[in-house]
Amino acid sequence: xxxxxxxxxxxxxxxxxxxxxxxxxxxxxxxxxxxxxxxxxxxxxxxxxxxxxxxxxxxxxxxxxxxxxxxxxxxxxxxxxxxxxxxxxxxxxxxxxxxxxxxxxxxxxxxxxxxxxxxxxxxxxxxxxxxxxxxxxxxxxxxxxxxxxxxxxxxxxxxxxxxxxxxxxxxxxxxxxxxxxxxxxxxxxxxxxxxxxxxxxxxxxxxxxxxxxxxxxxxxxxxxxxxxxxxxxxxxxxxxxxxxxxxxxxxxxxxxxxxxxxxxxxxxxx
Amino acid sequence: xxxxxxxxxxxxxxxxxxxxxxxxxxxxxxxxxxxxxxxxxxxxxxxxxxxxxxxxxxxxxxxxxxxxxxxxxxxxxxxxxxxxxxxxxxxxxxxxxxxxxxxxxxxxxxxxxxxxxxxxxxxxxxxxxxxxxxxxxxxxxxxxxxxxxxxxxxxxxxxxxxxxxxxxxxxxxxxxxxxxxxxxxxxxxxxxxxxxxxxxxxxxxxxxxxxxxxxxxxxxxxxxxxxxxxxxxxxxxxxxxxxxxxxxxxxxxxxxxxxxxxxxxxxxxxxxxx
Amino acid sequence: xxxxxxxxxxxxxxxxxxxxxxxxxxxxxxxxxxxxxxxxxxxxxxxxxxxxxxxxxxxxxxxxxxxxxxxxxxxxxxxxxxxxxxxxxxxxxxxxxxxxxxxxxxxxxxxxxxxxxxxxxxxxxxxxxxxxxxxxxxxxxxxxxxxxxxxxxxxxxxxxxxxxxxxxxxxxxxxxxxxxxxxxxxxxxxxxxxxxxxxxxxxxxxxxxxxxxxxxxxxxxxxxxxxxxxxxxxxxxxxxxxxxxxxxxxxxxxxxxxxxxxxxxxxxxx
Numbered sequence: 001x002x003x004x005x006x007x008x009x010x011x012x013x014x015x016x017x018x019x020x021x022x023x024x025x026x027x028x029x030x031x032x033x034x035x036x037x038x039x040x041x042x043x044x045x046x047x048x049x050x051x052x053x054x055x056x057x058x059x060x061x062x063x064x065x066x067x068x069x070x071x072x073x074x075x076x077x078x079x080x081x082x083x084x085x086x087x088x089x090x091x092x093x094x095x096x097x098x099x100x101x102x103x104x105x106x107x108x109x110x111x112x113x114x115x116x117x118x119x120x121x122x123x124x125x126x127x128x129x130x131x132x133x134x135x136x137x138x139x140x141x142x143x144x145x146x147x148x149x150x151x152x153x154x155x156x157x158x159x160x161x162x163x164x165x166x167x168x169x170x171x172x173x174x175x176x177x178x179x180x181x182x183x184x185x186x187x188x189x190x191x192x193x194x195x196x197x198x199x200x201x202x203x204x205x206x207x208x209x210x211x212x213x214x215x216x217x218x219x220x221x222x223x224x225x226x227x228x229x230x231x232x233x234x235x236x237x238x239x240x241x242x243x244x245x246x247x248x249x250x251x252x253x254x255x256x257x258x259x260x261x262x263x264x265x266x267x268x269x270x
Numbered sequence: 271x272x273x274x275x276x277x278x279x280x281x282x283x284x285x286x287x288x289x290x291x292x293x294x295x296x297x298x299x300x301x302x303x304x305x306x307x308x309x310x311x312x313x314x315x316x317x318x319x320x321x322x323x324x325x326x327x328x329x330x331x332x333x334x335x336x337x338x339x340x341x342x343x344x345x346x347x348x349x350x351x352x353x354x355x356x357x358x359x360x361x362x363x364x365x366x367x368x369x370x371x372x373x374x375x376x377x378x379x380x381x382x383x384x385x386x387x388x389x390x391x392x393x394x395x396x397x398x399x400x401x402x403x404x405x406x407x408x409x410x411x412x413x414x415x416x417x418x419x420x421x422x423x424x425x426x427x428x429x430x431x432x433x434x435x436x437x438x439x440x441x442x443x444x445x446x447x448x449x450x451x452x453x454x455x456x457x458x459x460x461x462x463x464x465x466x467x468x469x470x471x472x473x474x475x476x477x478x479x480x481x482x483x484x485x486x487x488x489x490x491x492x493x494x495x496x497x498x499x500x501x502x503x504x505x506x507x508x509x510x511x512x513x514x515x516x517x518x519x520x521x522x523x524x525x526x527x528x529x530x531x532x533x534x535x536x537x538x539x540x541x542x543x544x
Numbered sequence: 545x546x547x548x549x550x551x552x553x554x555x556x557x558x559x560x561x562x563x564x565x566x567x568x569x570x571x572x573x574x575x576x577x578x579x580x581x582x583x584x585x586x587x588x589x590x591x592x593x594x595x596x597x598x599x600x601x602x603x604x605x606x607x608x609x610x611x612x613x614x615x616x617x618x619x620x621x622x623x624x625x626x627x628x629x630x631x632x633x634x635x636x637x638x639x640x641x642x643x644x645x646x647x648x649x650x651x652x653x654x655x656x657x658x659x660x661x662x663x664x665x666x667x668x669x670x671x672x673x674x675x676x677x678x679x680x681x682x683x684x685x686x687x688x689x690x691x692x693x694x695x696x697x698x699x700x701x702x703x704x705x706x707x708x709x710x711x712x713x714x715x716x717x718x719x720x721x722x723x724x725x726x727x728x729x730x731x732x733x734x735x736x737x738x739x740x741x742x743x744x745x746x747x748x749x750x751x752x753x754x755x756x757x758x759x760x761x762x763x764x765x766x767x768x769x770x771x772x773x774x775x776x777x778x779x780x781x782x783x784x785x786x787x788x789x790x791x792x793x794x795x796x797x798x799x800x801x802x803x804x805x806x807x808x809x810x811x812x813x814x
């Protein structure tokens with residue numbers, strides 16, 4: 001694992017919002033690194049600033065202080081090395097464009113020949129199993145399929161890391177399982193680096209190679225847990241493993257502690 | 271056997287379609303036809319010379335408008351109307367987009383625009399006449415000065431209300447300025463813009479007529495006022511009919527364009543309503 | 545657009561800023577208006593000084609004749625709006641509730657509605673001369689359609705389940721009208737009323753300009769033909785203020801009547 005280069009480095013990240021009742025510290029002090037080709041899940045109690053963190057990472061929001069680095073250079077704005085999949089697929093896909101148009105949109109200003117662009121789009125749509133729906137409009141598809149379109153758009157963009165913000169929170173359980181397997185598959189077959197934010201503990205353990213457990217706000221990384229489940233995962237067998245149960249119980253306890261705020265004392269001194 | 275059953279159902283369905291078409295035809299044209307007949311009967315019986323019977327109006331319509339008058343009066347009017355509408359849309363959407371995107375500009379101009387929108391458009395005719403004089407340009411400027419406000423204000427509102435997640439998506443994929451305008455801001459505002467254009471169209475038509483009644487020696491509005499002053503009743507009615515037709519034509523043309531431009535919007539609404 | 549660097553300030557501050565900018569905008573407009581004739585860009589015969597127009601406005605406001613004319617315009621407006629609304633609500637409810645009538649009148653409505661009401665001015669003059677009735681014909685015709693169309697939409701909007709419920713409980717026609725149809729259609733009627741109020745004012749003033757019955761519109765036309773630019777601009781400003789007042793009042797009424805409704809509908813309904 002030593003040859004894996006550091007992809008993303010977050011150091012002493014802090015975000016304070018100004019509000020009517022004075023400043024609110026959303027993110028206290030977040031530190032972690034992510035290697036190329038990793039699938040890292042971030043979980044935390046609700047309202048712990050997951051979305052704020054993600055927006056800071058993606059360069060959509062400027063942190064109050066601290067550093068986000070991609071390949072050693074600081075992220076100051078949206079970067080071509082990252083693609084975000086938002087939770088609200090209905091608002092992230094443009095309803096006036098077709099599925100193909102949506103996937104193609106971010107590629108328009110990349111210096112690609114028409115044929116290359118076509119190939120990327122077709123390939124991305126095939127990868128999420130939507131090759132047949134290219135000419136539909138997003139709103140003609142089910143929620144799960146719409147989120148597949150958003151994933152295809154991120155794939156076609158060819159980022160170094162795909163950042164997913166609770167992408168499956170709004171779809172039903174059955175669809176959700178299928179989409180989780182799609183993420184695992186993209187990670188395995190395309191060696192994609194994925195940063196996956198969720199509030200679902202089972203999902204984080206099932207998907208991740210690592211799980212970062214966040215504290216409640218002001219947020220810091222309460223635990224960085226390596227998931228030692230086999231790389232080949234399956235909704236039924238993996239979730240039935242005793243190790244899976246152990247890990248999810250462990251994460252569950254951590255979240256409970258985070259909610260109570262017990263873990264504050266354990267914060268490592270910098 | 272299968273073939274036979276299918277043929278039977280097909281003929282049955284065919285008859286159903288046929289009677290349905292006849293039904294729709296009756297529904298569509300029954301009442302207008304009935305009213306025309308009533309009008310014709312009433313006109314022949316009454317002595318009121320202000321209401322000639324439909325046939326007389328129709329004959330006057332053919333005599334008055336089909337011929338040189340079409341080139342001298344109708345075409346110039348329509349040309350000015352079209353030019354005015356086009357200019358209103360171009361200027362209104364362009365300015366509205368800029369104002370909608372720049373918050374301080376929007377806040378600076380908002381009370382002023384509210385005031386200008388509230389001015390009844392026809393009172394601008396004398397003002398424009400005073401500033402520009404009585405020319406063809408003046409009539410186009412009059413149309414623009416009235417029709418632009420609903421388009422401008424609706425564009426501002428539509429651009430301002432661009433969805434935050436959609437904007438964030440554009441940010442995260444680093445869309446260029448032009449791509450944002452072309453693929454995000456304008457399409458997102460298009461339902462509002464179209465609503466503004468629809469209001470603008472009716473204002474434009476009103477202003478075309480009034481400005482010609484006021485200050486012109488040609489054009490549809492001028493002709494109709496002329497017929498009225500000279501008690502050419504059937505001719506005047508034919509003018510009203512022609513204006514009605516222009517109005518209907520504008521509404522139909524707009525409907526066609528709107529259905530094309532906003533197909534995604536109507537589809538989306540239908541899906542979310544179901 | 546772009547990354548939002550400014551911390552979100554408090555609501556009160558923002559409102560104050562907005563009000564201030566609005567006042568600045570207004571002041572700048574008046575200043576530019578004053579400057580144009582001062583610098584001789586446009587002769588003050590065509591664009592009078594704003595100070596002169598303001599002086600004329602204050603002079604007029606102390607003149608009883610001015611208020612009488614204003615009253616005259618508002619009377620025509622009020623009568624026209626009332627008659628049109630009443631007729632539109634009654635006819636719209638009947639036609640909207642009977643499918644046969646709705647289908648049979650569809651073509652007529654679609655043909656009559658786009659006819660510009662000003663096309664009827666010559667006819668109105670022939671019938672009534674320069675009396676108020678001539679203006680009323682135009683006002684009523686134009687504002688009728690605004691309310692009528694909304695009532696038809698409103699009646700069509702009645703929830704199928706609510707209608708079936710009403711039927712199953714054996715509500716009489718009158719009860720259904722007052723408990724089901726009216727509450728559903730009311731917000732639509734209010735939207736129609738707001739639009740009709742603005743349209744009625746436009747046509748009240750237009751009619752006075754073109755037909756010559758007494759009122760503000762006639763004063764505008766008289767000022768124009770007399771070459772009294774100051775008077776012309778002063779009366780135009782008055783009509784603008786009047787329009788603003790009508791818009792504000794009817795928007796307020798619409799909001800009030802919609803406050804119980806789950807969705808305050810946008811302008812698109814027009």
